[in-house]
Amino acid sequence: MRPAPSGLRTLLWRATRVKLVLFVVVAAWIIGSAVGLAARGAVSVSDGDVLAGGATEPGSVSALVRAHDCWTGSAPDDVSVPGHVVAGRGAGPVYGGARMVHLALDQVFAGTPHGLTVYAFCR
Structure with missing residues (x-):
């Protein structure tokens, strides 16, 4: 059985998960744009x-x-x-x-x- 996460770790995860999701979305958009530009040639x-x-x-x-x-x-x-x-x-x-x-x-x-x-x- 895993011990319960510490309060600090939970607080940090909650504070960073939205930023992490936004970072992934923006990175995917940038990569997709670059691939689209290259594909259009x-x-x-x-x-x-x-x-x-x-x-x-x-x-x-x-x-x-x-x-x-x-x-x-x-x-x-x-x-x-x-x-x-x-x-x-x-x-x-x-x-x-x-x-x-x-x-x-x-x-x-x-x-x-x-x-x-x-x-x-x-x-």
Whole structure:
């Protein structure tokens, strides 16, 4: 027969079990999101010249992608989160930083409309 748990141990268990459950749920959500991102793989590319190797005029999508080490499919193995993005909002493609990366990821993977045309993600 086991002895009754001490009052301190019971108190600690009650205080931590909700936090433990929340931690497991959040960890599962993060892992599930990462697997979902990897499974989706390619970002839809809106400008055909990126894949076809077409126009490379300064400021074109192809020129920006080539100049900034970007990708249009699955991310390289050594990149967990892109640092930049090639995207546009009507005025043509631009090379954007952290704020635009956040908006682009949110639009591409969560479906939140931010009015961007996302061409590629970059290091």
